Amino acid sequence: PTTQSLTIDGEQYPSDSWTNVPPAILAQYGRKLHVQPNHPLSITRALIESRFPGFRNHNDLPGVVTVSQNFDSLGFTPDHPGRNRTDTYYINKDTLLRTHTSAHEVDVFRQNASNGYTISADVYRRDAVDRSHYPAFHQMEGALTWDVNHFKTRQDLVKQITEDFDKLPKHDLVVEDPNPTFHPERNPLQEKHHSPEEAEIIAAHLKRSLEDMVVTIFKEADKALAAAGQGSQAEQEPLKVRWVEAFFPHTSPSWELEVWWRGDWLEVLGCGIIDQPLLIRADVPSRVGWAFGIGLERIAMLLFGIPDIRLFWSKDSRFLGQFNEKLPIRRFQPFSKHPAAPRDVSFWLPQSSAPPVVNTPSSAPSPAGGQLTRNEPSATSDPVFHENDLMEIARNTAGDNVEDVSLVDDFTHPKTGRRSLCYRITYRSLEKTLTTEEANALHQRISQELVGKFGVELR
Numbered sequence: 211p212t213t214q215s216l217t218i219d220g221e222q223y224p225s226d227s228w229t230n231v232p233p234a235i236l237a238q239y240g241r242k243l244h245v246q247p248n249h250p251l252s253i254t255r256a257l258i259e260s261r262f263p264g265f266r267n268h269n270d271l272p273g274v275v276t277v278s279q280n281f282d283s284l285g286f287t288p289d290h291p292g293r294n295r296t297d298t299y300y301i302n303k304d305t306l307l308r309t310h311t312s313a314h315e316v317d318v319f320r321q322n323a324s325n326g327y328t329i330s331a332d333v334y335r336r337d338a339v340d341r342s343h344y345p346a347f348h349q350m351e352g353a354l355t356w357d358v359n360h361f362k363t364r365q366d367l368v369k370q371i372t373e374d375f376d377k378l379p380k381h382d383l384v385v386e387d388p389n390p391t392f393h394p395e396r397n398p399l400q401e402k403h404h405s406p407e408e409a410e411i412i413a414a415h416l417k418r419s420l421e422d423m424v425v426t427i428f429k430e431a432d433k434a435l436a437a438a439g440q441g442s443q444a445e446q447e448p449l450k451v452r453w454v455e456a457f458f459p460h461t462s463p464s465w466e467l468e469v470w471w472r473g474d475w476l477e478v479l480g481c482g483i484i485d486q487p488l489l490i491r492a493d494v495p496s497r498v499g500w501a502f503g504i505g506l507e508r509i510a511m512l513l514f515g516i517p518d519i520r521l522f523w524s525k526d527s528r529f530l531g532q533f534n535e536k537l538p539i540r541r542f543q544p545f546s547k548h549p550a551a552p553r554d555v556s557f558w559l560p561q562s563s564a565p566p567v568v569n570t571p572s573s574a575p576s577p578a579g580g581q582l583t584r585n586e587p588s589a590t591s592d593p594v595f596h597e598n599d600l601m602e603i604a605r606n607t608a609g610d611n612v613e614d615v616s617l618v619d620d621f622t623h624p625k626t627g628r629r630s631l632c633y634r635i636t637y638r639s640l641e642k643t644l645t646t647e648e649a650n651a652l653h654q655r656i657s658q659e660l661v662g663k664f665g666v667e668l669r
């Protein structure tokens with residue numbers, strides 16, 4: 211960036227060598243789709259909130275946060291890959307666009323204003339380009355805690371959580387949960403802070419609450435499908451869910467919930483028992499409880515049958531006009547399907563003294579809009595070329611006219627050791643048919659930027 215500062219939410223931020231947030235992202239910033247009346251993301255948010263009565267709903271927390279809020283406050287290690295500039299949009303070295311709603315957990319706990327809360331907000335991640343990933347998306351955080359000081363003994367605390375558990379709505383869902391609640395290596399109990407009994411009942415309360423939410427959502431989706439004459443999933447196969455072990459720096463033990471939906475396991479959310487040091491940092495050391503994080507786009511895509519994540523950002527009334535928060539959920543009717551224009555770009559990576567480093571994005575095959583977890587470290591510092599850089603060049607150049615970017619060939623020359631990559635970029639507009647010339651021009655510009663920025667040699 212050539213500018214010396216960025217203005218966001220009326221606030222000026224000096225830029226530095228960490229700055230990597232592009233204008234295209236800033237242009238989307240602040241649209242607050244999750245509270246826009248009759249927007250499918252807002253309808254989805256309200257539906258989930260309705261399953262957590264008594265929770266305080268925070269829907270207006272600003273998206274610019276500190277590195278400390280987004281990572282340190284949650285116990286992310288200094289070398290956690292989520293901190294990489296290849297994965298995160300930095301405004302400068304201390305400030306970034308939040309990558310998850312967990313960035314606000316400590317602040318909201320510190321207010322100590324309610325036992326339960328949700329936080330819904332726009333979040334930002336550098337990521338793959340396909341129909342279920344978009345660099346700006348929405349999450350909902352939910353948390354519930356009990357104050358140990360309200361009870362004479364820890365035994366009374368367990369009794370209370372058990373009573374609360376018994377009051378949760380019952381469901382007829384098939385639940386696969388093959389693992390023990392905690393496991394010394396894979397999914398540890400916070401021994402210093404929770405007894406096994408406490409962790410068991412908090413986990414049970416968490417899981418039952420989230421299962422109830424999923425039942426509600428998927429029953430609604432089924433009703434909408436049936437009304438559209440597309441048959442009910444329940445008639446084909448009963449809805450089932452499974453719990454799998456997970457890892458988050460801010461919960462332990464941790465799980466992900468997957469839902470069997472029309473022939474596929476879908477990752478729906480991440481959750482766990484809140485890391486007690488986090489609650490201590492938030493000045494509520496006597497509270498214990500659970501938290502979850504869910505991607506709203508992925509849920510809304512299922513609920514309404516929305517086939518492409520770019521549609522959520524559409525201002526086209528043919529899209530927005532189909533949703534009404536006062537009416538039962540209806541299936542989205544695609545209003546047009548314009549042809550795809552695929553183009554390949556092949557290039558040699560630059561030869562450097564060190565062997566070429568290619569970092570592929572952590573979450574490429576990850577599920578739609580869930581975008582919850584970040585995976586394995588993408589190795590090495592100072593990458594020559596990171597796949598996410600191509601993703602971003604494509605987005606910045608083609609905007610919402612790019613639908614998908616995938617690696618189709620990866621070849622290392624047996625003699626020279628040079629490495630060549632081929633990506634297929636699929637251009638398609640949601641609003642009109644792109645002409646051959648338009649697609650070619652976009653492709654040309656993207657190819658030239660690759661040469662200019664990374665010194666690749668086109669083949």
Ligand code: PHE
Nearest residue numbers: 310312480481501502503582
């Ligand atoms: N913050 C996690 C993510 O975005 C999701 C999460 C939230 C997990 C709360 C556990 C508890 O990847």
